[in-house]
Amino acid sequence: MKILYGVQATGNGHITRARVMAPALAAQGLEVDYLFSGRPPEQLFDMQPFGDYRCRRGLTFQYGAGGRVKAFATLCNNSVWQLWSDIRTLDLSGYDLVISDFEPVSAWAARRQGVPSVGIAHQYVFNYDLPGRHQGRLTGGAIRLMAPVDTAIGLHWHHFEQPILPPLIPPPRYPATLEADKILVYLPHETRAQLIDWFSRFADYRFVVYCDCVEPRVQGNLEFKPFSRDGFEQDLASCAGVISNSGFGLTSETVQYGKKLLSKPYRGQVEQLSNAEIMQQLGLATVMRGDCDLLQLKAWLQQPNPAPAPYPDVAAALACWIAEGHREPAATLAKRLWNDHAAPSALTAGA
CATH class of the missing domain: 3.40.50 (Rossmann fold)
Known part of the structure; x- marks a missing residue:
């Protein structure tokens, strides 16, 4: 065939x-x-x-x-x-x-x-x-x-x-570990300045940000990395939580690895809004209220991780x-x- x-x-x-x-x-x-x-x-x-x-x-x-x-x-x-x-x-x-x-x-x-x-x-x-x-x-x-x-x-x-x-x-390729201060971030439509403004306020955490950049760069407690499927999954396996938009694929991988998720749906994108509503009702994620509620982010950072749920x-x-x-x-x-x-x-x- x-x-x-x-x-x-x-x-x-x-x-x-x-x-x-x-x-x-x-x-x-x-x-x-x-x-x-x-x-x-x-x-x-x-x-x-x-x-x-x-x-x-x-x-x-x-x-x-x-x-x-x-x-x-x-x-x-x-x-x-x-x-x-x-x-x-x-x-x-x-x-x-x-x-x-x-x-x-x-x-x-x-x-x-x-x-x-x-x-x-x-x-x-x-x-x-x-x-x-x-x-x-x-x-x-x-x-x-x-x-x-x-x-x-x-x-x-x-x-x-x-x-x-x-x-x-895909099934998990790496063992799920926990670096308690490491947060994986994938918000490709936010500016670098906006991400720094949000996350630099939480100095006790390291925010690993995948974005459209050529070389890795560290700025304060944020580490910016270029897109890499293998590198991203390694960071997913070892992080303490994920902050991303409400896409279906990454949310599924986050659930499979047993990582807590803070989700920011695209405004005006019906699929993402539906995903966000369902993942919240299923207890799979915390959904952001607006752009970034710092009190909500602080509370989420202190949450424990769920158990891994392989598909x-x-x-x-x-x-x-x-x-x-x-x-x-x-x-x-x-x-x-x-x-x-x-x-x-x-x-x-x-x-």
């Missing part, structure tokens, strides 16, 4: 999922080509698992200070004509299946050319009824408009009595499911995987 795997590269979580799926698909003897869109190629890193991958412009969001989505800039920086050209010229002859991690070019090309498609992404959970006040604003229609697929597999921290799978993340091997199960023609109902696959993981009990279905 020959597969084209399309990945929305705007967020690192999509790429991380593809990194997990790549060896699992290869282990099933499947031939896979990869296509990435939504980020300039020069901004991609640690791409060795994907071989001779391709890039397209695709669609992406533009963010302002504090992570607020800039609607007008997003509209101006996305070209519908280029998107249509990329969809129309992507030749899928010779492919038996398209997998889309919420990637529009491959998904729409598959729809136009009649190639079977499977969607594997967190965003596909919005096809189902989720708890919270934000879910209704991101409808299944919007999801289908962005990246339509024949079979959609959604991923979340709880099944909510729906055919939703656990998070698709099952979702990648291996999905790769086998795909190799066997994805005939097993998604609900059956989901039930089997959740039986291997103790889902959070703080939120009951329909709450």
Whole structure:
């Protein structure tokens, strides 16, 4: 079976999922080509698992200070004509299946050319009824408009009595340790000056900040580091807590390593607002009130860490499911995987 795997590269979580799926698909003897869109190629890193991958412009969001989505800039920086050209010229002859991690070019090309498609992404959970006040604003229609697929597999921290799978993340590569004064920070849309203003007030802690920089740099009790998948996971394994936005992938890895989380959702980004509300109800994180409430930050720093909560091997199960023609109902696959993981009990279905 020959597969084209399309990945929305705007967020690192999509790429991380593809990194997990790549060896699992290869282990099933499947031939896979990869296509990435939504980020300039020069901004991609640690791409060795994907071989001779391709890039397209695709669609992406533009963010302002504090992570607020800039609607007008997003509209101006996305070209519908280029998107249509990329969809129309992507030749899928010779492919038996398209997998889309919420990637529009491959998904729409598959729809136009009649190639079977499977969607594997967190965003596909919005096809189902989720708890919270934000879910209704991101409808299944919007999801289908962005990246339509024949079979959609959604991923979340709880099944909510729906055919939703656990998070698709790599198993821990490092033992979970604890450096009590070390806090890992990933807030890519905050300015360096803003981060220094917030965290320099807590001199008893070391804040390890991953950001868009060329060389590591220490400034007071903040250490700025360039993006590195391996370095980031090592710091995640040893830190006393994580401060990040409300992305799905990093939150899942934080839960798996048993680290407390202080989460700052992007303003105006419905997916992140929904994530923040659900993770708070599930007891997975403390959600920031506004930009940065220093009293809230101080209280969070003093909280203990939860126990690690490893997720099952979702990648291996999905790769086998795909190799066997994805005939097993998604609900059956989901039930089997959740039986291997103790889902959070703080939120009951329909709450």
